Amino acid sequence: MRLKDVAGQLGLAPSTVSRALNHPEMVAAETRIRVLEAVQKARYQPDRIARSLRIRQTSTIGLIVSDILNPFHAELARTVEQAARQRGYTVIFGNSNEEEEQERDYLETFVSSRVSGIILAPSGNSSETLRRMVDQGIVVVQVDRLTPGLEADAVLLDNSRGASLAVTHLIDLGHRRIGMIAGPQHLTTGKERLEGYKSTLLAAGLPYNPDLVYVGNFRESGGYEGTRALLSLPDPPTAILTANSEMAAGAVRALREANLVIGKDISLVTFDDTRWAQYMLPPLTVVAQPVEEIGRTAVDVLFRRLERRTSRSTIYTLQPYLIERASTGRPPR
Structure with a gap:
């Protein structure tokens, strides 16, 4: 419902309806009441975007x-x-x-x-x-x-390159079953980091196994649930890449609950160089963003x-x- 539609229903000029809404002191009380009743009934919402373009900007x-x-x-x-x-x-x-x-x-x-x-x-x-x-x-x-x-x-x-840096590092260490907890695939960060993980595995002659990928939510809960899912596989990964630090926190929790020593029993690398990543035991290997x-x-x-x-x-x-x-x-x- 637009302003001119409200005006048409009332038999008023759009400018009159606008004044009733924005400068009520400029119209008769009876007209103002009619306009307000019609607006409430129609659930009219002013176009704030268009209106703001007629007003100067602020600092x-x-x-x-x-x-x-x-x-x-x-x-x-x-x-x-x-x-x-x-x-x-x-x-x-x-x-x-x-x-x-x-x-x-x-x-x-x-x-x-x-x-x-x-x-x-x-x-x-x-x-x-x-x-x-x-x-x-x-x-x-x-x-x-x-x-x-x-x-x-x-x-x-460059999200794809970031994932590639992490996966290449793990391959160089000897890992062949590398799991990933990816971000939501409707977001470019989630999609591109997963693409970088996949392409790097294939370029190294390693198969891409979708069973080793869990699509999370960029939240701690996604990292926790994803890590538990990967650890429950008949042949779990020896290393995990998480697509952001929040999911890394959940992964750390799940790995500790499973009594796995990070860096020895399983490797963990994540995007984002947060303060806690530097000071936890052991400190986390990260793909740092500027x-x-x-x-x-x-x-x-x-x-x-x-x-x-x-x-x-x-x-x-x-x-x-x-x-x-x-x-x-x-x-x-």
């Missing part, structure tokens, strides 16, 4: 991460905030919690708050809302994940777009690196 940036409990997103938020403050901008923060409705609500709230631009790690479910915003000239920069078909700048990690560089680059890209210094959307791909620690070793005999 604020909207930032949406998908899971604030994930140390990667917490570090990303800190970096974006610092980089924005150096330019005299403040950051309005939102956590989508991987929920489409929550992400969409934050997007519309940011737009109605007249933010200058939006940086987000998309949940993968709000593509239509994002396309509409980009089409109407709102500056959007994606980080960590890519929304397929969206003409917007993005700052990403989180600060990702955050700073995203802010730089957003301001170049605001200053009209770029035209076509660009994908910036940064490189991961492997940090070897004591959680990986040769397979047990």
Whole structure:
């Protein structure tokens, strides 16, 4: 239901309905009551995105991460905030919690708050809302994940190479049955890391066995359940790669419950170099992401777009690196 539809039902001009909703003091009380009753009955929602385009922007940036409990997103938020403050901008923060409705609500709230631009790690479910915003000239920069078909700048990690670094390291140690706890396959991070795992095995002359792959949820629970599933196989893996640090935490829990010594009885490597990964016993071998560089680059890209210094959307791909620690070793005999 659009504003002009409400106006047509009441026999009023759209401008009158708009004034009744936005400047009620400018219309007669009787008219205002009629409009409010019609709006409630029709469940009319104002188009905040279109309306905001007629109003000047503010010195604020909207930032949406998908899971604030994930140390990667917490570090990303800190970096974006610092980089924005150096330019005299403040950051309005939102956590989508991987929920489409929550992400969409934050997007519309940011737009109605007249933010200058939006940086987000998309949940993968709000593509239509994002396309509409980009089409109407709102500056959007994606980080960590890519929304397929969206003409917007993005700052990403070479996820396939990251998985390849981990799997190559395990193969070099002598592992041949390498399990993986992958991320959700509707997200580019989950899909690309699994593709890198698979292609590296095949390039090394090792078979890809889908039984050794558990698709998790990027949460601790997914790592725990996935590790238990892999350990229950008749011939379990001698090494496991988890697609993020949250699932690595769940994997550690499951391995300890199974009385397996990490680094000796089984090897474990994960994406993300969190603080706890460095200090746990044993310290975890990780595929590290340049989180600060990702955050700073995203802010730089957003301001170049605001200053009209770029035209076509660009994908910036940064490189991961492997940090070897004591959680990986040769397979047990």
